Amino acid sequence: MAEYGRTTFKLCSAPSRYGTITRVTSSPTAAQRLDDLARLRRVRDRIDREYAQPLDVEALARGVHMSAGHLSRQFRLAYGESPYSYLMTRRIERAMALLRRGDLSVTEVCFEVGCSSLGTFSTRFTELVGVPPSVYRRQSVRAAAGMPPCVSKQVTRPIRNREAESPSHA
Template sequence: MSSRTGAAEQHLRDLALLRRVRDRIDRDHAQPLDVEALARGVNMSAGHLSRQFRLAYGESPYGYLMTRRIERAMALLRRGDLSVTEVCFAVGCSSLGTFSTRFRELVGVPPSTYRREAGRATAGMPACVAKQVTRPVRNREARASGPDLA
């Protein structure tokens, strides 16, 4: 077996491990997760996992986790039956300040403003469509270098 073939096979194994990490984040986003625990689950160091995850998905595992939490928070806030604090804890965040800061970074408005305005903006829309049109952009570079729609 050539070194090129061996490297390609290792790359595919690494991608499968990274997909397992991403799937775990998607499934368990409301649970307490940290990069060290995620890395242990796939027998990688935290630093190696972070570097490889960023290369594969465009953001760190922590950034991806927070994006998933914010997406879920947006859905809960659109329902309107929970307070911002209740939503913060329901999606797995332990700090209202960190949650609010990250929410504003990804969505563009604070969670309280989103809660107040989102119901009107998505009124009459099926939940699956509302989720798609309100999904935050995960990769900040995508905003800056995205296609010009003008």
């Protein structure tokens, strides 16, 4: 076993009918895993801050010196969803707050939260919240009347990972 940088390499030998096959395998050390988690946290914090900006996985990965594929895999392992899914959840949460205010149209809210496609926004909103944004806007104006914003934000938080019940089951 040899250590190079922060990665431990193991020399594995296995007999075969063609002779001994030798290969080198690597596994990250605890220090490397902690470093990756810190970088993932920086990515998540950036998404939380800059959700309305055009963000893509490649740009997020460059910001923490990772490949896009490695970032996506590690982010999913750490947080249970892809960076894009996390970004869209943040955007939908913000959209819900703007729709509850009632002074912006659905299209204006879509662009305000950083979505460039009204169709994608509406589809994702419906997947997470369970109703289309226009219906949510109409319902929430009445439902949130007199409720403090901090309470309505918690009560109306979207459900992640496509878990919203369809209107027919509610």
